[in-house]
Amino acid sequence: MIDVNIEKRLKGYSGAGTLKVKHKFAAGSVTTIHGPSGAGKTTFLKIVAGLVQADAGMITANNVTWLDTGNKINLSSQARRVGFVFQDYALFPNMSVMQHMQFATTDKPWIDKLLHLGKLETLTIHKPHQLSGGQQQRLAIIRALAIKPQIILMDEPFSALDKAMKAELMDDLGSIFSALCATVLIVSHNPDELVSIVNEELYIAGV
Numbered sequence: 395m396i397d398v399n400i401e402k403r404l405k406g407y408s409g410a411g412t413l414k415v416k417h418k419f420a421a422g423s424v425t426t427i428h429g430p431s432g433a434g435k436t437t438f439l440k441i442v443a444g445l446v447q448a449d450a451g452m453i454t455a456n457n458v459t460w461l462d463t464g465n466k467i468n469l470s471s472q473a474r475r476v477g478f479v480f481q482d483y484a485l486f487p488n489m490s491v492m493q494h495m496q497f498a499t500t501d502k503p504w505i506d507k508l509l510h511l512g513k514l515e516t517l518t519i520h521k522p523h524q525l526s527g528g529q530q531q532r533l534a535i536i537r538a539l540a541i542k543p544q545i546i547l548m549d550e551p552f553s554a555l556d557k558a559m560k561a562e563l564m565d566d567l568g569s570i571f572s573a574l575c576a577t578v579l580i581v582s583h584n585p586d587e588l589v590s591i592v593n594e595e596l597y598i599a600g601v
Contacts, residue, residue, distance in 0.1 A: 395421045396545065396577055400441055400451030400461070404434050404600070411600045413437055421456070424571060424578040425594040426585040433600030435581045436481065439547045442579070443478050444471035455545060455577075477543035477576075479551045483534040485522040491533055492518040498540035508536035511566045513559075527554040532563070539570060546571070548580045552587070564591050 396419040404411045413434030419425055427435050440446040442453060444460065447468065453461040460469045486494065491514050495505045509515040512532035522530055531554040538546060552560045568591040571578050582588055585595060 395419060395456065396442065396579075397454045398442065398451075400438075400448040400453065402434065402437060402441060402446070402448050404432070404437065413598070413600060415596075415598065417596055419577055419579065419594070421577055422572075422575050423594050424568075424580065424588075424592045425596055426588050426592045427579055427581045427596045427598060428583065428585045429598035430600065433598045435598050436549050438598060439478070439549055439579060439581060442474075442545075443476050443547055444469060444474045445478075474545070475541065475543060477538035477541060477546040479534050479538045479546075479548040481549040481553075481581075483522070483530050485530060485533060485537075487522055490519050490521055491525075494533060494537050495540055498537055499542075501540075504542070505540065508539055511563070511570070512536040528556070528559065531555060535563075535567075539574075542574055544574065544576055546574075546576050546578045548578065550581055550583065552582075560587065561590075564588070567591060 399416045402413040404413050415438055429435055437446055441448045448461060448463060450463050451461065459467055460474055461467060489497065495508065499505060509518065512535065514529065514533060517525065517529065525533065531551065535551055555563065580588060
């Protein structure tokens with residue numbers, strides 16, 4: 395379970411605002427997060443991951459305090475050990491597909507399973523610039539899963555995929571999420587496309 399109660403001042407094209415989220419995400423749930431542009435959806439994921447500091451609040455995950463601004467507790471992103479799929483993929487340009495996976499884990503059977511899931515098993519020596527946008531996105535997804543995280547954060551993870559690939563991948567991901575007993579938060583501009591794997595929704599409006 396992830397218990398969040400945070401505030402963060404935002405600055406954007408439409409002026410300043412405040413991100414406020416108070417929500418409990420049940421263990422093993424898959425939640426889609428949606429709302430208007432600039433409301434702070436990506437910032438929220440980064441606060442949960444420990445990549446951005448909240449101005450105030452608390453986050454506990456699986457009974458461990460990750461953030462408590464009042465008591466100056468703020469676990470590093472490494473200590474939180476989340477799987478994060480970035481909207482811009484955040485791939486290493488000089489690493490091959492296989493090197494991305496081996497950087498995250500030495501579990502070869504798990505790597506092979508994920509490469510098959512991502513339809514990348516024949517592209518293991520390719521570097522990101524040799525991959526299509528959809529292939530890069532699939533690599534970003536399976537790399538995030540490589541550490542077998544119990545908490546997975548995904549920022550528009552299916553935007554570059556065609557409808558058929560998206561449907562097939564989501565079916566496989568649903569099985570992976572269940573096998574890992576992972577709590578999953580997915581930011582999406584089109585939450586309706588995730589109904590096959592999502593069992594909760596959170597709307598972030600921004601104030």
